[in-house]
Amino acid sequence: MQFSLVVEGRPLPAAQPADRVPWWSFTKTVLAATALTLVRDGLVELDAQLPEGPFTLRQLLRHEAGLADYGELSEYHAAVARHEAPWSAADMLQRLDATRLRYQPGAGWGYSNVGYLYVLRLIERTTGLTLEQALQQRIFAPLGLTQVRLAASTADLHGVCLGDICTYDPGWVYHGLLVGPLSEAALCLDRLLTGNLLPDELLQAMQTARVLGGPIPGRPWVSPGYALGLMKGGLANGVSLCGHTGAGPGSVIAVYHQAQGERTASCAVFAAGADQGAIEAEMVRQLAASLAADEQGSPRA
Template sequence: MSIPSLDRGVLLLARGDDLQVEQVTGAADAESPCTAATRFQIASISKQMAAVAVLLLAERGALRLDDPINRWLPDPPAAWSGITPHHLLTHTSGLGHWEEYPMIDLAGPAEPDKLLAVFAGVPPLFIPGAGWHYSSPGYVLLARAVERASGRPYAEFLAEEVFAPLGMTGSFAGDAAGRDDVAVGHEGGRPVPSWDLDTVSMGAGDVWCTGADLLTWLDVPRRGRLLGPAAVAAMTTPHAPTGRPGEAYGYGWFVGPLAGERAVHHSGDNGGFKAFAAWLPDSDRRLVLLTNQAEVDPALVSAALLE
Protein backbone atom coordinates (compact mmCIF):
# COMPACT_ATOMS: atom_id res chain seq x y z
CA MET A 1 0.00 0.00 0.00
CA SER A 2 1.42 3.39 -0.95
CA ILE A 3 1.29 6.21 1.59
CA PRO A 4 -0.86 9.19 0.58
CA SER A 5 1.09 12.44 0.45
CA LEU A 6 0.56 15.21 2.93
CA ASP A 7 -0.42 18.61 1.56
CA ARG A 8 1.39 20.39 4.39
CA GLY A 9 3.56 19.04 7.16
CA VAL A 10 5.82 16.20 8.25
CA LEU A 11 5.35 12.43 8.29
CA LEU A 12 8.05 10.24 9.84
CA LEU A 13 8.10 6.47 10.29
CA ALA A 14 11.01 4.75 12.04
CA ARG A 15 11.68 1.06 12.69
CA GLY A 16 14.15 0.73 15.50
CA ASP A 17 16.61 3.56 15.01
CA ASP A 18 16.24 3.58 11.21
CA LEU A 19 14.09 6.26 9.60
CA GLN A 20 12.15 4.50 6.86
CA VAL A 21 9.72 7.19 5.70
CA GLU A 22 10.24 10.94 5.70
CA GLN A 23 7.80 13.35 4.10
CA VAL A 24 8.34 17.09 4.54
CA THR A 25 6.07 19.04 2.25
CA GLY A 26 3.87 22.05 1.63
CA ALA A 27 3.87 25.55 3.09
CA ALA A 28 4.49 26.47 6.72
CA ASP A 29 3.04 29.94 6.19
CA ALA A 30 2.37 32.39 3.37
CA GLU A 31 6.08 32.85 2.66
CA SER A 32 7.96 29.76 3.85
CA PRO A 33 7.92 26.05 2.99
CA CYS A 34 7.76 23.38 5.64
CA THR A 35 11.23 22.13 6.55
CA ALA A 36 12.69 19.76 9.11
CA ALA A 37 13.04 22.78 11.42
CA THR A 38 9.37 23.81 11.24
CA ARG A 39 7.56 23.68 14.58
CA PHE A 40 3.91 22.56 14.64
CA GLN A 41 1.31 22.62 17.38
CA ILE A 42 1.03 19.04 18.62
CA ALA A 43 -2.30 19.82 20.32
CA SER A 44 -3.46 17.10 22.73
CA ILE A 45 -0.21 15.15 22.46
CA SER A 46 0.93 17.94 24.82
CA LYS A 47 -0.90 16.04 27.56
CA GLN A 48 1.99 13.57 27.56
CA MET A 49 4.41 16.35 28.54
CA ALA A 50 2.07 17.39 31.35
CA ALA A 51 1.93 13.78 32.53
CA VAL A 52 5.72 13.51 32.53
CA ALA A 53 6.03 16.79 34.44
CA VAL A 54 3.67 15.44 37.12
CA LEU A 55 5.53 12.14 37.29
CA LEU A 56 8.90 13.90 37.59
CA LEU A 57 7.60 15.90 40.53
CA ALA A 58 6.11 12.77 42.07
CA GLU A 59 9.49 10.99 41.77
CA ARG A 60 11.06 13.92 43.63
CA GLY A 61 8.43 13.87 46.36
CA ALA A 62 7.13 17.33 45.46
CA LEU A 63 3.61 15.99 44.98
CA ARG A 64 1.75 12.70 45.16
CA LEU A 65 -0.55 11.16 42.58
CA ASP A 66 -3.15 10.58 45.31
CA ASP A 67 -3.00 14.15 46.68
CA PRO A 68 -6.32 16.01 46.79
CA ILE A 69 -6.00 18.34 43.78
CA ASN A 70 -7.44 21.05 46.04
CA ARG A 71 -4.00 21.20 47.66
CA TRP A 72 -2.51 22.58 44.46
CA LEU A 73 -5.22 24.99 43.27
CA PRO A 74 -6.41 28.39 44.52
CA ASP A 75 -9.99 28.47 45.89
CA PRO A 76 -11.13 25.09 44.49
CA PRO A 77 -14.81 24.17 44.77
CA ALA A 78 -15.97 21.55 47.25
CA ALA A 79 -17.09 19.37 44.33
CA TRP A 80 -13.42 18.82 43.44
CA SER A 81 -12.42 17.60 46.92
CA GLY A 82 -12.15 13.94 45.88
CA ILE A 83 -10.19 14.58 42.66
CA THR A 84 -6.51 13.57 42.59
CA PRO A 85 -3.76 13.95 39.97
CA HIS A 86 -4.33 10.29 39.11
CA HIS A 87 -7.95 11.04 38.22
CA LEU A 88 -6.95 14.02 36.08
CA LEU A 89 -4.19 12.08 34.32
CA THR A 90 -6.56 9.24 33.40
CA HIS A 91 -9.63 11.38 32.54
CA THR A 92 -11.58 9.80 35.40
CA SER A 93 -12.06 13.01 37.42
CA GLY A 94 -15.58 13.71 36.19
CA LEU A 95 -14.58 17.05 34.67
CA GLY A 96 -15.90 17.80 31.20
CA HIS A 97 -14.19 18.52 27.90
CA TRP A 98 -14.49 21.76 25.93
CA GLU A 99 -18.05 21.02 24.81
CA GLU A 100 -19.11 21.15 28.46
CA TYR A 101 -17.68 24.69 28.67
CA PRO A 102 -19.18 26.50 25.65
CA MET A 103 -18.61 29.85 27.37
CA ILE A 104 -14.83 29.50 26.89
CA ASP A 105 -13.28 31.01 23.76
CA LEU A 106 -10.41 28.66 22.91
CA ALA A 107 -8.72 31.36 20.83
CA GLY A 108 -9.23 34.18 23.32
CA PRO A 109 -6.91 35.23 26.15
CA ALA A 110 -7.95 34.39 29.69
CA GLU A 111 -6.87 35.29 33.21
CA PRO A 112 -5.72 32.04 34.85
CA ASP A 113 -7.76 32.16 38.05
CA LYS A 114 -10.86 33.34 36.20
CA LEU A 115 -10.48 30.35 33.87
CA LEU A 116 -10.38 28.03 36.89
CA ALA A 117 -13.52 29.72 38.19
CA VAL A 118 -15.28 28.93 34.90
CA PHE A 119 -14.24 25.29 35.21
CA ALA A 120 -15.45 25.27 38.81
CA GLY A 121 -18.83 26.65 37.81
CA VAL A 122 -19.75 23.52 35.85
CA PRO A 123 -20.63 20.52 38.06
CA PRO A 124 -18.61 17.33 37.47
CA LEU A 125 -20.25 14.71 35.29
CA PHE A 126 -19.65 11.95 37.87
CA ILE A 127 -17.78 11.36 41.11
CA PRO A 128 -14.02 10.77 40.74
CA GLY A 129 -13.20 7.28 39.48
CA ALA A 130 -16.79 6.42 38.54
CA GLY A 131 -16.37 6.81 34.78
CA TRP A 132 -14.17 7.96 31.90
CA HIS A 133 -14.65 11.23 30.03
CA TYR A 134 -11.87 12.88 28.04
CA SER A 135 -11.08 16.24 29.64
CA SER A 136 -8.66 18.89 28.43
CA PRO A 137 -9.65 21.15 31.36
CA GLY A 138 -8.40 18.40 33.67
CA TYR A 139 -4.94 18.74 32.14
CA VAL A 140 -5.06 22.52 32.53
CA LEU A 141 -5.50 21.84 36.26
CA LEU A 142 -2.49 19.50 36.18
CA ALA A 143 -0.35 22.24 34.61
CA ARG A 144 -1.42 24.61 37.37
CA ALA A 145 -0.49 21.95 39.94
CA VAL A 146 2.95 21.61 38.31
CA GLU A 147 3.45 25.35 38.69
CA ARG A 148 2.47 25.32 42.37
CA ALA A 149 4.51 22.22 43.23
CA SER A 150 7.63 23.32 41.33
CA GLY A 151 7.47 27.06 42.02
CA ARG A 152 8.07 27.77 38.32
CA PRO A 153 5.95 28.77 35.33
CA TYR A 154 4.74 25.65 33.53
CA ALA A 155 6.38 26.47 30.18
CA GLU A 156 9.68 27.10 31.97
CA PHE A 157 9.45 23.77 33.80
CA LEU A 158 8.94 21.92 30.50
CA ALA A 159 11.80 23.78 28.82
CA GLU A 160 14.30 23.07 31.60
CA GLU A 161 13.19 19.71 33.00
CA VAL A 162 11.68 17.94 29.99
CA PHE A 163 12.80 19.30 26.62
CA ALA A 164 16.41 20.19 27.45
CA PRO A 165 17.36 16.80 28.98
CA LEU A 166 15.90 15.02 25.94
CA GLY A 167 17.68 17.29 23.45
CA MET A 168 14.35 18.52 22.04
CA THR A 169 15.86 21.83 20.97
CA GLY A 170 13.02 22.72 18.60
CA SER A 171 10.25 22.34 21.17
CA PHE A 172 8.53 24.83 23.46
CA ALA A 173 5.21 25.44 25.16
CA GLY A 174 2.90 28.44 24.88
CA ASP A 175 2.55 31.43 22.59
CA ALA A 176 4.77 31.37 19.50
CA ALA A 177 5.02 35.16 19.13
CA GLY A 178 8.56 36.17 18.16
CA ARG A 179 9.65 32.57 17.43
CA ASP A 180 11.15 31.48 14.12
CA ASP A 181 10.14 28.41 12.10
CA VAL A 182 6.58 28.14 13.39
CA ALA A 183 3.80 26.90 11.12
CA VAL A 184 0.50 28.72 10.67
CA GLY A 185 -2.64 26.62 11.01
CA HIS A 186 -4.99 26.32 8.03
CA GLU A 187 -8.61 25.31 7.51
CA GLY A 188 -10.10 25.11 4.04
CA GLY A 189 -6.77 26.28 2.64
CA ARG A 190 -6.88 29.54 4.59
CA PRO A 191 -4.87 30.60 7.65
CA VAL A 192 -6.73 30.63 10.97
CA PRO A 193 -5.90 32.27 14.32
CA SER A 194 -4.13 30.13 16.88
CA TRP A 195 -5.87 28.99 20.02
CA ASP A 196 -4.64 30.57 23.25
CA LEU A 197 -1.76 28.35 24.37
CA ASP A 198 -0.52 30.31 27.38
CA THR A 199 -3.57 29.83 29.60
CA VAL A 200 -6.64 28.19 28.04
CA SER A 201 -4.75 25.20 26.60
CA MET A 202 -1.82 25.14 29.05
CA GLY A 203 -0.98 21.52 29.77
CA ALA A 204 -3.70 20.29 27.43
CA GLY A 205 -2.61 21.42 23.96
CA ASP A 206 0.14 24.02 24.29
CA VAL A 207 3.33 22.42 22.93
CA TRP A 208 5.08 23.03 19.61
CA CYS A 209 7.48 20.39 18.18
CA THR A 210 9.47 19.58 15.09
CA GLY A 211 8.86 16.14 13.62
CA ALA A 212 12.29 14.95 14.77
CA ASP A 213 11.69 16.19 18.31
CA LEU A 214 8.37 14.35 18.55
CA LEU A 215 10.08 11.18 17.27
CA THR A 216 12.64 11.65 20.07
CA TRP A 217 9.79 12.13 22.53
CA LEU A 218 8.57 8.60 21.82
CA ASP A 219 11.81 7.36 23.38
CA VAL A 220 10.37 8.27 26.79
CA PRO A 221 8.26 5.07 26.84
CA ARG A 222 10.44 3.22 24.31
CA ARG A 223 13.77 3.60 26.10
CA GLY A 224 12.69 4.76 29.53
CA ARG A 225 14.27 8.15 29.09
CA LEU A 226 13.78 10.95 31.63
CA LEU A 227 11.69 8.88 34.09
CA GLY A 228 12.47 5.88 36.26
CA PRO A 229 11.11 2.43 35.33
CA ALA A 230 8.19 2.59 37.76
CA ALA A 231 7.02 5.95 36.41
CA VAL A 232 7.32 4.80 32.78
CA ALA A 233 5.31 1.69 33.62
CA ALA A 234 2.66 3.77 35.37
CA MET A 235 2.45 6.12 32.39
CA THR A 236 1.77 3.32 29.90
CA THR A 237 -0.43 1.14 32.12
CA PRO A 238 -4.04 0.85 30.84
CA HIS A 239 -5.62 2.49 33.88
CA ALA A 240 -9.08 3.38 32.56
CA PRO A 241 -11.11 1.76 29.74
CA THR A 242 -12.23 4.35 27.19
CA GLY A 243 -15.20 2.35 25.91
CA ARG A 244 -13.55 1.53 22.58
CA PRO A 245 -12.67 -2.16 22.02
CA GLY A 246 -9.39 -3.13 23.67
CA GLU A 247 -8.45 0.47 24.48
CA ALA A 248 -7.68 2.21 27.77
CA TYR A 249 -6.03 5.42 28.88
CA GLY A 250 -2.74 5.59 30.75
CA TYR A 251 -1.18 8.85 31.89
CA GLY A 252 -1.32 10.97 28.73
CA TRP A 253 -1.38 7.98 26.38
CA PHE A 254 -4.04 5.82 24.79
CA VAL A 255 -3.05 2.17 25.18
CA GLY A 256 -4.52 -0.37 22.79
CA PRO A 257 -4.37 -1.93 19.36
CA LEU A 258 -3.20 -0.01 16.30
CA ALA A 259 -2.81 -1.65 12.89
CA GLY A 260 -3.20 -5.02 14.62
CA GLU A 261 -0.39 -4.40 17.14
CA ARG A 262 -0.04 -3.22 20.70
CA ALA A 263 0.52 0.51 20.75
CA VAL A 264 0.74 3.60 22.89
CA HIS A 265 -0.43 6.62 20.98
CA HIS A 266 -2.26 9.93 20.95
CA SER A 267 -3.77 12.28 18.40
CA GLY A 268 -4.07 16.05 18.54
CA ASP A 269 -6.47 18.56 17.02
CA ASN A 270 -6.06 22.31 17.54
CA GLY A 271 -7.54 24.96 15.25
CA GLY A 272 -5.77 24.50 11.91
CA PHE A 273 -3.43 21.74 13.15
CA LYS A 274 -3.58 17.93 13.34
CA ALA A 275 -1.03 15.66 14.98
CA PHE A 276 -0.47 11.98 15.72
CA ALA A 277 2.30 10.07 17.49
CA ALA A 278 2.56 6.35 18.23
CA TRP A 279 5.01 3.70 19.34
CA LEU A 280 4.31 0.07 18.50
CA PRO A 281 6.60 -1.97 20.79
CA ASP A 282 6.22 -5.37 19.08
CA SER A 283 7.67 -4.08 15.80
CA ASP A 284 9.54 -1.18 17.47
CA ARG A 285 8.02 1.33 15.10
CA ARG A 286 7.45 5.01 15.79
CA LEU A 287 5.11 7.14 13.72
CA VAL A 288 4.85 10.94 13.78
CA LEU A 289 2.42 13.04 11.76
CA LEU A 290 2.34 16.83 12.08
CA THR A 291 0.35 19.05 9.75
CA ASN A 292 -0.76 22.65 9.75
CA GLN A 293 -4.09 22.00 8.10
CA ALA A 294 -7.33 20.77 9.57
CA GLU A 295 -8.13 18.39 6.73
CA VAL A 296 -6.08 15.16 6.67
CA ASP A 297 -6.63 11.96 4.68
CA PRO A 298 -7.94 9.52 7.33
CA ALA A 299 -6.09 6.68 5.57
CA LEU A 300 -2.70 8.29 6.11
CA VAL A 301 -1.85 6.78 9.49
CA SER A 302 -3.06 3.26 8.65
CA ALA A 303 -1.34 3.36 5.27
CA ALA A 304 1.95 4.40 6.86
CA LEU A 305 1.79 1.57 9.40
CA LEU A 306 0.97 -0.98 6.70
CA GLU A 307 3.82 0.21 4.45
Protein backbone atom coordinates (compact mmCIF):
# COMPACT_ATOMS: atom_id res chain seq x y z
CA MET A 1 0.00 0.00 0.00
CA GLN A 2 1.35 3.42 -0.97
CA PHE A 3 0.21 6.83 0.23
CA SER A 4 0.97 10.51 -0.21
CA LEU A 5 -0.04 13.47 1.96
CA VAL A 6 -0.46 17.22 1.63
CA VAL A 7 -0.91 19.04 4.97
CA GLU A 8 -1.66 22.76 5.15
CA GLY A 9 -0.73 22.97 1.49
CA ARG A 10 2.67 21.34 2.06
CA PRO A 11 3.44 18.03 0.34
CA LEU A 12 5.05 15.72 2.88
CA PRO A 13 8.08 13.62 1.91
CA ALA A 14 6.91 10.33 0.43
CA ALA A 15 7.83 7.11 2.19
CA GLN A 16 7.28 5.07 -0.98
CA PRO A 17 8.67 5.18 -4.52
CA ALA A 18 7.06 7.79 -6.76
CA ASP A 19 5.32 5.22 -8.96
CA ARG A 20 2.81 6.33 -11.53
CA VAL A 21 -0.50 4.65 -10.80
CA PRO A 22 -3.93 4.60 -12.45
CA TRP A 23 -6.19 7.24 -10.92
CA TRP A 24 -9.27 5.22 -11.92
CA SER A 25 -12.42 7.13 -10.92
CA PHE A 26 -10.51 10.00 -9.34
CA THR A 27 -10.37 10.96 -13.01
CA LYS A 28 -14.04 11.93 -12.59
CA THR A 29 -13.08 14.60 -10.07
CA VAL A 30 -10.66 16.09 -12.59
CA LEU A 31 -13.28 15.97 -15.36
CA ALA A 32 -15.81 17.64 -13.08
CA ALA A 33 -13.35 20.39 -12.19
CA THR A 34 -12.60 20.93 -15.88
CA ALA A 35 -16.30 21.19 -16.71
CA LEU A 36 -16.77 23.67 -13.88
CA THR A 37 -14.03 25.89 -15.34
CA LEU A 38 -16.25 26.09 -18.43
CA VAL A 39 -19.11 27.22 -16.19
CA ARG A 40 -16.76 29.70 -14.52
CA ASP A 41 -15.90 31.16 -17.92
CA GLY A 42 -19.52 31.44 -19.02
CA LEU A 43 -19.13 28.84 -21.78
CA VAL A 44 -21.69 26.36 -20.44
CA GLU A 45 -24.41 26.40 -17.79
CA LEU A 46 -24.79 23.95 -14.93
CA ASP A 47 -28.54 23.67 -15.30
CA ALA A 48 -29.13 23.91 -19.06
CA GLN A 49 -30.25 20.82 -20.96
CA LEU A 50 -27.49 19.14 -22.98
CA PRO A 51 -27.58 17.74 -26.54
CA GLU A 52 -26.94 14.19 -25.26
CA GLY A 53 -30.33 14.00 -23.53
CA PRO A 54 -32.92 15.68 -21.29
CA PHE A 55 -30.50 16.26 -18.45
CA THR A 56 -28.09 18.95 -17.27
CA LEU A 57 -24.39 19.12 -16.52
CA ARG A 58 -25.14 19.26 -12.81
CA GLN A 59 -27.15 16.03 -13.11
CA LEU A 60 -24.37 14.33 -15.09
CA LEU A 61 -21.72 15.32 -12.56
CA ARG A 62 -23.85 14.11 -9.65
CA HIS A 63 -25.01 10.87 -11.33
CA GLU A 64 -28.63 12.05 -11.34
CA ALA A 65 -29.21 12.00 -15.11
CA GLY A 66 -31.06 8.68 -15.29
CA LEU A 67 -28.31 6.98 -17.29
CA ALA A 68 -27.31 3.33 -17.11
CA ASP A 69 -23.71 2.20 -16.63
CA TYR A 70 -21.73 -0.17 -18.83
CA GLY A 71 -20.51 -1.90 -15.67
CA GLU A 72 -23.97 -3.54 -15.68
CA LEU A 73 -23.06 -5.52 -18.81
CA SER A 74 -21.71 -9.01 -18.12
CA GLU A 75 -20.22 -9.09 -21.62
CA TYR A 76 -18.20 -5.97 -20.77
CA HIS A 77 -16.52 -7.68 -17.82
CA ALA A 78 -16.00 -10.85 -19.85
CA ALA A 79 -14.38 -8.93 -22.73
CA VAL A 80 -12.04 -7.08 -20.35
CA ALA A 81 -11.07 -10.36 -18.66
CA ARG A 82 -10.30 -11.92 -22.06
CA HIS A 83 -8.09 -8.92 -22.94
CA GLU A 84 -10.19 -8.14 -26.00
CA ALA A 85 -9.85 -4.85 -27.85
CA PRO A 86 -12.21 -2.20 -26.41
CA TRP A 87 -15.53 -1.70 -28.14
CA SER A 88 -16.11 1.62 -29.80
CA ALA A 89 -18.07 4.10 -27.71
CA ALA A 90 -20.96 3.82 -30.17
CA ASP A 91 -21.00 0.02 -29.85
CA MET A 92 -20.91 0.23 -26.06
CA LEU A 93 -23.80 2.71 -25.98
CA GLN A 94 -25.86 0.52 -28.31
CA ARG A 95 -25.24 -2.62 -26.23
CA LEU A 96 -26.32 -0.69 -23.13
CA ASP A 97 -29.40 0.84 -24.78
CA ALA A 98 -28.01 4.06 -23.33
CA THR A 99 -30.64 6.38 -24.77
CA ARG A 100 -33.29 4.72 -22.59
CA LEU A 101 -33.23 6.59 -19.30
CA ARG A 102 -33.64 4.41 -16.22
CA TYR A 103 -35.39 7.15 -14.23
CA GLN A 104 -36.43 10.76 -14.69
CA PRO A 105 -33.37 13.06 -14.49
CA GLY A 106 -33.08 14.53 -11.02
CA ALA A 107 -35.58 12.07 -9.52
CA GLY A 108 -33.10 9.33 -8.65
CA TRP A 109 -29.44 8.40 -8.43
CA GLY A 110 -27.33 5.83 -10.25
CA TYR A 111 -23.56 5.77 -10.66
CA SER A 112 -22.84 6.04 -14.37
CA ASN A 113 -19.56 6.10 -16.25
CA VAL A 114 -21.61 6.90 -19.34
CA GLY A 115 -22.50 10.24 -17.79
CA TYR A 116 -18.83 11.12 -17.58
CA LEU A 117 -18.30 10.05 -21.21
CA TYR A 118 -20.85 12.77 -22.00
CA VAL A 119 -18.90 15.19 -19.78
CA LEU A 120 -15.77 14.37 -21.79
CA ARG A 121 -17.65 15.13 -25.00
CA LEU A 122 -18.95 18.40 -23.57
CA ILE A 123 -15.41 19.48 -22.67
CA GLU A 124 -14.03 18.67 -26.12
CA ARG A 125 -16.99 20.20 -27.95
CA THR A 126 -16.89 23.43 -25.95
CA THR A 127 -13.12 23.97 -25.97
CA GLY A 128 -12.37 22.66 -29.47
CA LEU A 129 -9.49 20.75 -27.87
CA THR A 130 -8.76 17.11 -27.21
CA LEU A 131 -9.47 16.05 -23.65
CA GLU A 132 -5.78 15.89 -22.84
CA GLN A 133 -5.19 19.39 -24.21
CA ALA A 134 -8.15 20.76 -22.27
CA LEU A 135 -6.99 19.11 -19.04
CA GLN A 136 -3.50 20.51 -19.50
CA GLN A 137 -4.79 24.01 -20.16
CA ARG A 138 -7.51 24.16 -17.52
CA ILE A 139 -6.32 21.89 -14.69
CA PHE A 140 -2.75 20.61 -14.84
CA ALA A 141 -0.97 23.86 -15.67
CA PRO A 142 -3.01 26.07 -13.29
CA LEU A 143 -2.56 23.57 -10.43
CA GLY A 144 1.15 22.99 -11.10
CA LEU A 145 0.83 19.31 -12.01
CA THR A 146 3.60 18.12 -14.31
CA GLN A 147 3.61 14.31 -14.20
CA VAL A 148 -0.01 13.31 -14.80
CA ARG A 149 -1.15 12.23 -18.24
CA LEU A 150 -4.09 10.67 -20.03
CA ALA A 151 -3.61 6.99 -20.89
CA ALA A 152 -5.27 6.12 -24.19
CA SER A 153 -3.49 2.89 -25.14
CA THR A 154 -1.62 0.01 -23.55
CA ALA A 155 1.63 1.75 -24.49
CA ASP A 156 0.60 4.69 -22.29
CA LEU A 157 0.62 2.33 -19.28
CA HIS A 158 4.26 1.37 -19.73
CA GLY A 159 5.97 1.99 -16.40
CA VAL A 160 2.64 2.44 -14.57
CA CYS A 161 2.05 0.31 -11.47
CA LEU A 162 -1.09 -1.69 -12.22
CA GLY A 163 -1.27 -3.72 -9.01
CA ASP A 164 -2.30 -7.35 -9.45
CA ILE A 165 -2.41 -7.35 -13.26
CA CYS A 166 0.26 -7.04 -15.91
CA THR A 167 -1.63 -5.54 -18.83
CA TYR A 168 -4.77 -3.48 -19.34
CA ASP A 169 -6.23 -1.49 -22.21
CA PRO A 170 -7.35 1.94 -20.91
CA GLY A 171 -9.68 2.23 -23.88
CA TRP A 172 -12.16 0.32 -21.72
CA VAL A 173 -12.47 3.45 -19.56
CA TYR A 174 -14.73 5.46 -21.84
CA HIS A 175 -14.44 8.75 -19.94
CA GLY A 176 -10.63 8.57 -19.95
CA LEU A 177 -8.06 7.26 -17.49
CA LEU A 178 -5.50 9.52 -15.85
CA VAL A 179 -2.23 8.10 -14.56
CA GLY A 180 0.33 9.84 -12.38
CA PRO A 181 2.09 9.78 -9.03
CA LEU A 182 0.03 9.65 -5.86
CA SER A 183 1.72 12.87 -4.81
CA GLU A 184 0.12 14.69 -7.75
CA ALA A 185 -3.29 13.16 -7.02
CA ALA A 186 -3.14 14.53 -3.47
CA LEU A 187 -1.86 17.90 -4.73
CA CYS A 188 -4.57 18.05 -7.39
CA LEU A 189 -7.38 17.63 -4.88
CA ASP A 190 -5.79 19.90 -2.28
CA ARG A 191 -5.15 22.77 -4.69
CA LEU A 192 -8.57 22.36 -6.28
CA LEU A 193 -10.41 22.65 -2.96
CA THR A 194 -8.19 25.22 -1.23
CA GLY A 195 -7.04 27.35 -4.15
CA ASN A 196 -8.65 29.85 -6.50
CA LEU A 197 -9.13 27.73 -9.63
CA LEU A 198 -12.89 27.92 -9.08
CA PRO A 199 -14.82 30.81 -7.50
CA ASP A 200 -16.37 30.20 -4.09
CA GLU A 201 -19.88 29.65 -5.41
CA LEU A 202 -18.73 26.89 -7.76
CA LEU A 203 -16.58 25.28 -5.07
CA GLN A 204 -19.62 25.26 -2.82
CA ALA A 205 -21.76 23.76 -5.59
CA MET A 206 -19.08 21.15 -6.28
CA GLN A 207 -19.20 20.02 -2.64
CA THR A 208 -23.00 20.03 -2.26
CA ALA A 209 -23.87 16.35 -2.05
CA ARG A 210 -26.91 14.19 -2.50
CA VAL A 211 -27.08 11.99 0.60
CA LEU A 212 -27.24 8.34 -0.44
CA GLY A 213 -28.26 6.50 2.70
CA GLY A 214 -26.73 5.05 5.83
CA PRO A 215 -23.52 3.20 6.72
CA ILE A 216 -21.75 1.07 4.12
CA PRO A 217 -20.62 -2.31 5.54
CA GLY A 218 -16.85 -2.72 5.49
CA ARG A 219 -16.23 0.93 4.69
CA PRO A 220 -15.81 3.98 6.96
CA TRP A 221 -18.81 5.98 5.75
CA VAL A 222 -21.87 6.38 8.00
CA SER A 223 -23.54 9.01 5.78
CA PRO A 224 -22.26 8.64 2.21
CA GLY A 225 -23.13 11.13 -0.48
CA TYR A 226 -22.16 12.27 -3.97
CA ALA A 227 -21.56 15.84 -5.10
CA LEU A 228 -20.22 17.17 -8.44
CA GLY A 229 -17.47 14.69 -9.25
CA LEU A 230 -16.79 14.21 -5.56
CA MET A 231 -17.76 11.52 -3.11
CA LYS A 232 -18.62 13.25 0.15
CA GLY A 233 -19.15 11.25 3.30
CA GLY A 234 -19.44 11.55 7.03
CA LEU A 235 -17.56 9.31 9.45
CA ALA A 236 -18.67 7.95 12.80
CA ASN A 237 -16.73 10.69 14.63
CA GLY A 238 -18.61 13.42 12.77
CA VAL A 239 -15.76 14.26 10.40
CA SER A 240 -16.73 14.91 6.76
CA LEU A 241 -14.38 14.07 3.88
CA CYS A 242 -14.63 14.66 0.16
CA GLY A 243 -12.70 13.18 -2.72
CA HIS A 244 -13.08 9.99 -4.72
CA THR A 245 -12.43 6.28 -4.47
CA GLY A 246 -11.65 4.38 -7.64
CA ALA A 247 -11.23 0.74 -8.59
CA GLY A 248 -10.17 -1.10 -11.71
CA PRO A 249 -8.70 -4.45 -12.63
CA GLY A 250 -5.88 -5.15 -10.18
CA SER A 251 -5.91 -2.06 -7.94
CA VAL A 252 -7.79 0.57 -5.97
CA ILE A 253 -7.16 4.23 -5.14
CA ALA A 254 -8.66 6.69 -2.66
CA VAL A 255 -7.99 10.45 -2.76
CA TYR A 256 -9.67 12.59 -0.08
CA HIS A 257 -9.53 15.99 1.59
CA GLN A 258 -10.34 16.92 5.19
CA ALA A 259 -10.77 20.35 6.73
CA GLN A 260 -10.48 20.65 10.50
CA GLY A 261 -11.06 24.24 11.50
CA GLU A 262 -8.49 26.20 9.55
CA ARG A 263 -6.24 23.16 9.09
CA THR A 264 -6.50 21.02 5.97
CA ALA A 265 -4.99 17.83 4.65
CA SER A 266 -5.33 15.71 1.54
CA CYS A 267 -4.31 12.09 1.20
CA ALA A 268 -3.99 9.68 -1.73
CA VAL A 269 -3.69 5.93 -1.09
CA PHE A 270 -3.10 3.17 -3.66
CA ALA A 271 -3.06 -0.59 -3.22
CA ALA A 272 -3.13 -3.76 -5.27
CA GLY A 273 -6.30 -5.81 -5.06
CA ALA A 274 -9.93 -4.78 -4.81
CA ASP A 275 -10.50 -3.84 -1.15
CA GLN A 276 -11.84 -0.29 -1.26
CA GLY A 277 -12.71 -0.36 2.43
CA ALA A 278 -9.12 -1.10 3.45
CA ILE A 279 -7.59 1.79 1.55
CA GLU A 280 -10.35 4.14 2.70
CA ALA A 281 -9.63 3.13 6.30
CA GLU A 282 -5.92 3.79 5.75
CA MET A 283 -6.74 7.15 4.17
CA VAL A 284 -8.88 8.11 7.18
CA ARG A 285 -6.06 7.07 9.53
CA GLN A 286 -3.42 9.05 7.65
CA LEU A 287 -5.54 12.20 7.51
CA ALA A 288 -6.38 12.04 11.22
CA ALA A 289 -2.77 11.44 12.23
CA SER A 290 -1.44 14.19 9.99
CA LEU A 291 -3.89 16.81 11.22
CA ALA A 292 -3.23 15.83 14.83
CA ALA A 293 0.53 16.13 14.29
CA ASP A 294 0.10 19.46 12.51
CA GLU A 295 -2.00 20.77 15.40
CA GLN A 296 0.86 19.91 17.76
CA GLY A 297 3.36 21.69 15.53
CA SER A 298 5.18 18.57 14.37
CA PRO A 299 4.13 17.65 10.82
CA ARG A 300 4.60 14.04 9.88
CA ALA A 301 7.44 12.91 7.66
